[in-house]
Amino acid sequence: MGADHAERVAHRVSGARLVAVSDADAARAGDLAARFPGVRAVTDPLALVADDDVDAVVVASPGAAHEEQVLACLEAGKHVLCEKPLTMDGESSLRVVRAERAAGRPLVQLGFMRRFDPEYARLKAVLDSGRLGRMLLLHNTHRNKSVPDTFRSEMIVRDSLVHEVDVARFLFGEEITEVTVYSPAPTSAAAEGVVDPQVSVFRMQGGAVVTNEVFVTNQVGYEVRCEAVCERGSAMAGRPWADLYTTVAADDGEGLWGGGVPADFLGRFARAYDLELQAWADASRRGEVVGPTTWDGYAATVVCEAGMRSLTTGEPASVTLVDPGPAS
Known part of the structure; x- marks a missing residue:
C-alpha cells in the first residue's frame, strides 16, 4: 500500500x-x-x-x-x-x-x-437527495480471492469488515449501536481454525439493519458492492453487471454471460x-x-472491537463511543 x-x-x-x-x-x-x-x-x-x-x-x-x-x-x-x-x-x-x-x-x-469511489459517492448523493425515501436496509458484500495463512479470523473483522463499518456510517450518517458476527461453516480454502466466510449484522442508531458478507478466500477475485434498500426503491454501488461484464463463448459452444473480476483492491479501487x-x-x-x-477512525475501531467480541461469543455486542471532550 x-x-x-x-x-x-x-x-x-x-x-x-x-x-x-x-x-x-x-x-x-x-x-x-x-x-x-x-x-x-x-x-x-x-x-x-x-x-x-x-x-x-x-x-x-x-x-x-x-x-x-x-x-x-x-x-x-x-x-x-x-x-x-x-x-x-x-x-x-x-x-x-x-x-x-x-x-x-x-x-x-x-x-x-470507498467514500471517494465514484459509485459510492453517487449512491451517497442519491440517498441524501431523498428521492428513494428513508433507507431501511443496507447489504454489503466484500470478497477477496485469497489472503495469507497468517490472516486470522479476528483480522477479517478488524482489517476487512472495517470498510463495511465505515460504509454503513457514511451512507446512513449515524452510528452503529450493535454488532453480531455469525460463523458459517468455513470454506475448505481457509487456513486451519479460520472462520471464513463471516456474516455480520449491524444495528444502526436509527433502527435500520445492515448485513455484511466478508469472504476473504473466495478463490475467484475481488468483489465489493453494496445495495441500499429504501422506502421507494433501491440503489447499488459496485454492481456486477457493469461494463466489464460481457457475453462470451465457452469451449463447449454454449454462450456464457460473465467477464473479468479484479484480482485485488488496487484494481477495484484505483480511481478511488x-x-x-x-x-x-x-x-x-x-x-x-x-x-x-479521526472520529470516523475511532468509531470504526470501536465497532470492530465489538465485532471481535461477538465473533468469540456468538452473541450481539453493543457499541459504546466515548465523548472525547471539546477541542481546545
Missing part, C-alpha cells in the same frame, strides 16, 4: 511532490526511493515526519505503528493521511482524537477510500485512491481536512 501511494503521489497527484519514504525494512525503502529521482529513503519514520522538506505525510505502515506516527505528525503540525485502522484499539484511537483536538485544528484524514490522494493534497495545501476524520 505504501509503495502504491508513493507511485501515486509521484506521478498522479497534482500539486504534490514525493520527497522521502521510510520503511522498517531499510533495503525495501531504498529500493522504492531509487524508483523516483531525487527521493530519499529515511531509516527512522519519526525523522521523516520531522524533516523540514516534508509538509505532509502518508502513513501506510502496519496498524500497530499508527498511533506513534500520527501523534508525531500532530506534534509537528503536519497534515497526514492515515490508512485504516486509525489504531489497533479504541483506547489508543481516542488518544489520537483528543491529541488532534488539543492541537487546535484538524490535521488527519483516514484512508477509507487517486481521487482520495488528490483531495487530501488539495485540502492540505488549503490547511483543511476533507473526508473521514
Whole structure:
C-alpha cells in the first residue's frame, strides 16, 4: 500500500511532490526511493515526519505503528493521511482524537477510500437527495480471492469488515449501536481454525439493519458492492453487471454471460485512491481536512472491537463511543 501511494503521489497527484519514504525494512525503502529521482529513503519514520522538506505525510505502515506516527505528525503540525485502522484499539484511537483536538485544528484524514469511489459517492448523493425515501436496509458484500495463512479470523473483522463499518456510517450518517458476527461453516480454502466466510449484522442508531458478507478466500477475485434498500426503491454501488461484464463463448459452444473480476483492491479501487490522494493534497495545501476524520477512525475501531467480541461469543455486542471532550 505504501509503495502504491508513493507511485501515486509521484506521478498522479497534482500539486504534490514525493520527497522521502521510510520503511522498517531499510533495503525495501531504498529500493522504492531509487524508483523516483531525487527521493530519499529515511531509516527512522519519526525523522521523516520531522524533516523540514516534508509538509505532509502518508502513513501506510502496519496498524500497530499508527498511533506513534500520527501523534508525531500532530506534534509537528503536519497534515497526514492515515490508512485504516486509525489504531489497533479504541483506547489508543481516542488518544489520537483528543491529541488532534488539543492541537487546535484538524490535521488527519483516514484512508477509507470507498467514500471517494465514484459509485459510492453517487449512491451517497442519491440517498441524501431523498428521492428513494428513508433507507431501511443496507447489504454489503466484500470478497477477496485469497489472503495469507497468517490472516486470522479476528483480522477479517478488524482489517476487512472495517470498510463495511465505515460504509454503513457514511451512507446512513449515524452510528452503529450493535454488532453480531455469525460463523458459517468455513470454506475448505481457509487456513486451519479460520472462520471464513463471516456474516455480520449491524444495528444502526436509527433502527435500520445492515448485513455484511466478508469472504476473504473466495478463490475467484475481488468483489465489493453494496445495495441500499429504501422506502421507494433501491440503489447499488459496485454492481456486477457493469461494463466489464460481457457475453462470451465457452469451449463447449454454449454462450456464457460473465467477464473479468479484479484480482485485488488496487484494481477495484484505483480511481478511488487517486481521487482520495488528490483531495487530501488539495485540502492540505488549503490547511483543511476533507473526508473521514479521526472520529470516523475511532468509531470504526470501536465497532470492530465489538465485532471481535461477538465473533468469540456468538452473541450481539453493543457499541459504546466515548465523548472525547471539546477541542481546545
